[in-house]
Amino acid sequence: MADAPILIDVKKCVGCGKCVKGCGFGALSMADAPGVNKLGKVAEVDPAACKACFACVPACPFKAISQVKAEVNGTENIESYKDIWVFAEQTDGRVAEVVLELLTKARELKAQRGDGCKVCAVILGSGLPPSVDSELASYGADKIYKVDAPELSEYEANVYVDALSQLVVKHKPEVILAGATAIGRAFFARVAVRVRTGLTADCTALKVENTLNKDTDVMQMLLHQTRPAFGGNIMATIMTPNHRPQMATVRPKVFKKSEVDSASAAKCETIAEALKLIAPMTKIVKREPFADGVDIAAAEILVAGGRGLKKAENFAQLQRLAELLGGEVAASRAAVDAGWTGIPRQVGQTGRTVAPRIYLCFGISGAIQHLEGIRGADTIIAVNNDPNAPIFGVADLGIVGDALEIIPALIKELEK
Amino acid sequence: MHVVVCVKQVPDTTNVRINPETNTLMREGVESIVNPFDEYALEQGLILKDRHGAKLTVVSMGPPQATAVLRESLARGADDAVLVSSRAFGGADTLATSYTIAQAIKKACGGKTPDLVLFGKQAIDGDTAQVGPGVSEFLGVPLVTYVRKIDVSVGGYGAKFSVESVMDDGVATIEGMLPAVMTVLKESDAPRYAPLSGAIRAAKADVMVLNEKDIGANPSEIGLKGSPTKVVTIFPPPIKGGGEKIVVSGADAAKAIVDFLEKKGLVKNG
Incomplete structure (x- = not known):
C-alpha cells in the first residue's frame, strides 16, 4: 500500500474532527484512541482515498497535519x-x-x-x-x-x-x-x-x-x-x-x-596542502604548441572570413589585412571545415569565444553558433552580400556588398 | 579486445527554436540525427576493429526511436548494439546519465569493464562534454579527452595506448594502459559510409534493449531523482540590435570601413 501524502501528528491532534469536514474526498476519519487526548480520538487517513489536495493542512487549528515531502536526494549537512x-x-x-x-x-x-x-x-x-x-x-x-x-x-x-x-x-x-x-x-x-x-x-x-x-x-x-x-x-x-x-x-x-x-x-x-595523491595514470610524452601559436581569444583586432570567401586564395588575403590593422585572422566553422585555416582560428560555439575591440568579418552569415562566440566583441563590422544575413543584426556597421571586391580595396586604402 | 562506442541521437540543433509565447522548445519538424561528434568516435572504433580485430559494441541511451542511430552504427560495421531505454531514465542530467550508461556498459560486457570506451567530444544538443568523463569515474578507469588519433599496441586488456590530445595551446601525445575512456574530436579520421551489405545486415540485426532493472540501477541514482541539476527556466537568447547598414561596393565600401574605424578612434589612417 502506498504511503499517505500527509502526516498526522498524534501528539498535536485533539480529536476535534475539523479535518474530517475539511476533506472533500472522505479520506479522513476519526479513529478511537483512548487516552491519547481528552476526546479519545485521533484523525486517520485512508491513503487510497487521499488525493493529496492538502486542504486538511490549514483545516486543522492545531497544526497536527503536515504535507509529507518526497524524500530529497542530496548532500548531507x-x-x-x-x-x-x-x-x-x-x-x-x-x-x-x-x-x-x-x-x-x-x-x-x-x-x-x-x-x-x-x-x-x-x-x-x-x-x-x-x-x-x-x-x-x-x-x-x-x-x-x-x-x-x-x-x-x-x-x-x-x-x-x-x-x-x-x-x-x-x-x-x-x-x-x-x-x-x-x-x-x-x-x-x-x-x-x-x-x-x-x-x-x-x-x-x-x-x-x-x-x-x-x-x-x-x-x-x-x-x-x-x-x-x-x-x-x-x-x-x-x-x-x-x-x-x-x-x-x-x-x-x-x-x-x-x-x-x-x-x-x-x-x-x-x-x-599536503595531500597523499594517486600516481598519474597516463603520461604526456610530448607537447607541441600549435604551428602558428595563435591565440585569437587574446587578440584586440580580428579579421575573420567565412563561406562567402569561396576559396582558399581569397581567404588568404585576410592575412595582409590583419597585418595592416595589427590583428589576427579568424574564421567561421565553414572556413575551417573547408580547410582554409586551422581549428585554433575558429570562432563560435564549437571554436573559441573571442572579445576583440574590433571584429571585422567578411562572408560570414552569422549562424547563432557563431554569434555566440562574438558576443564579447566591442565593435562588429560585417561585409556580406546577403542583406538578410543574421550577422547584420549584431553589426555596428553592416556593408551589403561583395567581400571579394571589398577586401582588396580595403587593403589598398589602408596601404595608402 | 572489446571497444564500446557511445552514440546519442540528437535533434538537428540548427533548427531548434523557442516558442516565444509558451517559452517551450519547438521540436516539431526538427530532424533527429546521430550526434556528429559520435560519428568520429565510431570511426575510431571501426579503425581499431580493422587493425586489431576488436569487437565493437555501440551503446545508446534514449527513447525507442534512438534505435535508428544504433542501426546506422551497425551498418557502418559495429558488431552489436545496446539501447538503454526506460521512462525511469527521463529527466536525467549528466550525473544520472553517466551512472546509467556506465551500468549499461558493465551489463553489456558481462559485468567486466571493456578495454576502451569512446565518446564524441560532446553532444550538440547539450554541449556539456560531461558524460564521457562521468562514465570514466563510474567505471573507475583513466580518462583522456579531446583525442584526435589513437594507437593501441595489440593485446587488449593491459595493452599500451598512445594518443594525440588537443589542448588549448597545442597537442599533447599521451601514453597509458588500457582500459580507458576517451572522448574523440572531429579532427580525427573522417567517418566512413555504410556499405549496402552493412545496411542490409543492420536492418535485420537484433538490438538489445536494457531497462533500469536489467542494468541493476539504484532507483535513487537514475532519472530526475538522480539528477542534482534542475533546469529552472528556458528563454530565447538576447539579440543585440544592429547598427547602420549600407549598400556599397569596392572602393566606397573600403572608404566607409576606414571612416568608421577612424570615427570610433580605433585606427588612424596615414
Whole structure:
C-alpha cells in the first residue's frame, strides 16, 4: 500500500474532527484512541482515498497535519558548505587569464551572498613560483589552497581529479568555478561525479540569489547558472539546489577581470596542502604548441572570413589585412571545415569565444553558433552580400556588398 | 579486445527554436540525427576493429526511436548494439546519465569493464562534454579527452595506448594502459559510409534493449531523482540590435570601413 501524502501528528491532534469536514474526498476519519487526548480520538487517513489536495493542512487549528515531502536526494549537512572557490588553472607556472576573470566574478557572488564567505583560489602544480600567489591575491582571492607535489608537474586528468576531490571533501566549498578550457572541462566533470554533485558547463551568466527550494520549501542562497543549449538557440537557467558544491564552468572572455586594491590583496593567506595523491595514470610524452601559436581569444583586432570567401586564395588575403590593422585572422566553422585555416582560428560555439575591440568579418552569415562566440566583441563590422544575413543584426556597421571586391580595396586604402 | 562506442541521437540543433509565447522548445519538424561528434568516435572504433580485430559494441541511451542511430552504427560495421531505454531514465542530467550508461556498459560486457570506451567530444544538443568523463569515474578507469588519433599496441586488456590530445595551446601525445575512456574530436579520421551489405545486415540485426532493472540501477541514482541539476527556466537568447547598414561596393565600401574605424578612434589612417 502506498504511503499517505500527509502526516498526522498524534501528539498535536485533539480529536476535534475539523479535518474530517475539511476533506472533500472522505479520506479522513476519526479513529478511537483512548487516552491519547481528552476526546479519545485521533484523525486517520485512508491513503487510497487521499488525493493529496492538502486542504486538511490549514483545516486543522492545531497544526497536527503536515504535507509529507518526497524524500530529497542530496548532500548531507548542506549548511556546512561555505566559501566560493575558483580553480586556478596554470601551465608552466602561468595562471590562465580565465582564472582572473572568475576571481572577479567570485567577488561579485560573495557580495551577493553578503554573509562573509571567502573567495578561495585552488592551485595545483609542482614547483609553483611565488608570483602566482600575488597574482591570485590581486584579483581578489581571500585565501589560496596550494597543492605543490611532483605528481602535479603537468596536467594529468586523473591526478587532478584526485587532488581537487580531496580538497572538496576536506574543506566543503559551497560553489566552485573553473574555466571551460580543455583542462577545466575534462577533469572538472569527473570531480563533479566523484563528489556526486551537479555541474553546469559553459555558463554565460552567474548570480547568487535567495531562492525558494521547491523540494524542501526552504529559502536558500542558490547559484543561478545561465548557459546556452541547443547550439545557442536557447538559454537555460540551471540550479543545483540539494547538492554541494554547486559547480560551474565558464568560457574564457565571458566575464571581465578587474584587480582589487593592494590593501585587500595583502590580506590574502596561502594554505599549503599536503595531500597523499594517486600516481598519474597516463603520461604526456610530448607537447607541441600549435604551428602558428595563435591565440585569437587574446587578440584586440580580428579579421575573420567565412563561406562567402569561396576559396582558399581569397581567404588568404585576410592575412595582409590583419597585418595592416595589427590583428589576427579568424574564421567561421565553414572556413575551417573547408580547410582554409586551422581549428585554433575558429570562432563560435564549437571554436573559441573571442572579445576583440574590433571584429571585422567578411562572408560570414552569422549562424547563432557563431554569434555566440562574438558576443564579447566591442565593435562588429560585417561585409556580406546577403542583406538578410543574421550577422547584420549584431553589426555596428553592416556593408551589403561583395567581400571579394571589398577586401582588396580595403587593403589598398589602408596601404595608402 | 572489446571497444564500446557511445552514440546519442540528437535533434538537428540548427533548427531548434523557442516558442516565444509558451517559452517551450519547438521540436516539431526538427530532424533527429546521430550526434556528429559520435560519428568520429565510431570511426575510431571501426579503425581499431580493422587493425586489431576488436569487437565493437555501440551503446545508446534514449527513447525507442534512438534505435535508428544504433542501426546506422551497425551498418557502418559495429558488431552489436545496446539501447538503454526506460521512462525511469527521463529527466536525467549528466550525473544520472553517466551512472546509467556506465551500468549499461558493465551489463553489456558481462559485468567486466571493456578495454576502451569512446565518446564524441560532446553532444550538440547539450554541449556539456560531461558524460564521457562521468562514465570514466563510474567505471573507475583513466580518462583522456579531446583525442584526435589513437594507437593501441595489440593485446587488449593491459595493452599500451598512445594518443594525440588537443589542448588549448597545442597537442599533447599521451601514453597509458588500457582500459580507458576517451572522448574523440572531429579532427580525427573522417567517418566512413555504410556499405549496402552493412545496411542490409543492420536492418535485420537484433538490438538489445536494457531497462533500469536489467542494468541493476539504484532507483535513487537514475532519472530526475538522480539528477542534482534542475533546469529552472528556458528563454530565447538576447539579440543585440544592429547598427547602420549600407549598400556599397569596392572602393566606397573600403572608404566607409576606414571612416568608421577612424570615427570610433580605433585606427588612424596615414
